[in-house]
Amino acid sequence: QVQLVQSGAEVKKPGASVKVSCKTSGYNFTGYYLHWVRQAPGQGLEWMGWINPNSGATNYAQKFQGRVTMTRDTSMSTAYMELSLRSDDTAIYYCARPGTVTTEYWGQGTLVTVSS
């Protein structure tokens, strides 16, 4: 079965970077885009961008351009999201895989806490 397993919680200071991993299994890793979505405390879901694991091409939401980098390691079927942090980036970060168009699989989430 399809599984997306994310790395553990992180605590960082403003100005630092965080790199979250999403290890996939149960399907052809290069056959589907991977999205990153975040959720600030008490808020809704916010799309950050996607990576095409086959080509490495990316598309970032305008809000995060210049601060986020999405990469992948096809040998490990793993995607990564690196974010340069501000104080308001405290959130749970999810990786998500679409079916044909919309999301069908979610990772368990990674809590990133930004605190000085």
Added chain:
Amino acid sequence: QPVLTQSSSASASLGSSVKLTCTLSSGHSSYIVAWHQQQPGRAPRYLMKLEGSGSYNKGSGVPDRFSGSSSGADRYLTISNLQSEDEADYYCETWDNNTQVFGGGTKLTVL
């Protein structure tokens, strides 16, 4: 880019039915929408993909109590025979021009 509009909250009694609405913005009424459930403290869970025709495909393990329908720009999620575990946030989602879009979510309270 489409905008998805959801009511912020809804409530219904245990054992009853509730119909949640997600409305697509003008010019996007034909778009496919997905519904996701997020129980407190948990990751979102995919429920179904819903087309403008009203045809829907549910995710694995989603109970029969969950169904979808459409009318114009509105996409509906109906939950029948409400259970306590249905108390959750429900989000709709669509996709356009290489961008994923989420509605603001509806918080469902089971009375």
